[in-house]
Amino acid sequence: xQRGSDRMSVHRDDEMKHELEGLLRSGHPTRVEEWNDxxxxxxxxxxxWSGPVGGLGSPASLERTRLELARHLSRHSFPxxxxxxARALRRGNAPDALIDAVAALPGEDRYANVQQLAEALADGx
Numbered sequence: 001x002q003r004g005s006d007r008m009s010v011h012r013d014d015e016m017k018h019e020l021e022g023l024l025r026s027g028h029p030t031r032v033e034e035w036n037d038x039x040x041x042x043x044x045x046x047x048x049w050s051g052p053v054g055g056l057g058s059p060a061s062l063e064r065t066r067l068e069l070a071r072h073l074s075r076h077s078f079p080x081x082x083x084x085x086a087r088a089l090r091r092g093n094a095p096d097a098l099i100d101a102v103a104a105l106p107g108e109d110r111y112a113n114v115q116q117l118a119e120a121l122a123d124g125x
Contacts, residue, residue, distance in 0.1 A: 066118035068098060079112045 072092035077085060082105040089099045101121055111117040 062118055062122040065121050066114055068094075069114045069118055069121075072098070073114060073117075075113075078114075079110050081110050082107055085111065085117065 069089075072089050072094035073085065074088075077088040080088070082102050086099050086103040089102060102117070105120055109120065111120065
């Protein structure tokens with residue numbers, strides 16, 4: 001017996017399981033109307049799923065760099081110099097291009113947070 005407040009009855013829950021059963025077993029959309037299926041991405045579509053799209057020097061590029069750094073660095077990594085940050089990025093399994101860009105920054109600089117590091121990378125060092 002289940003206790004608490006349920007938003008749906010047992011019958012509605014069984015009905016929803018039945019509706020999703022085909023999708024879960026087949027691994028692809030099971031709609032009869034082909035026009036109702038989601039359209040797959042084209043080969044030449046920009047990669048908007050990974051972040052904002054923009055060229056070098058654009059605000060979107062700075063934002064993308066900051067987000068990528070934040071994915072691989074914790075706040076405990078700061079303050080640090082580029083060598084320490086490159087080691088932290090390696091431990092975080094960051095892309096090699098990002099590690100190389102951070103390692104190429106001037107060694108005497110120290111960065112207090114991800115934003116300062118992203119701005120230094122976006123400015124080209």
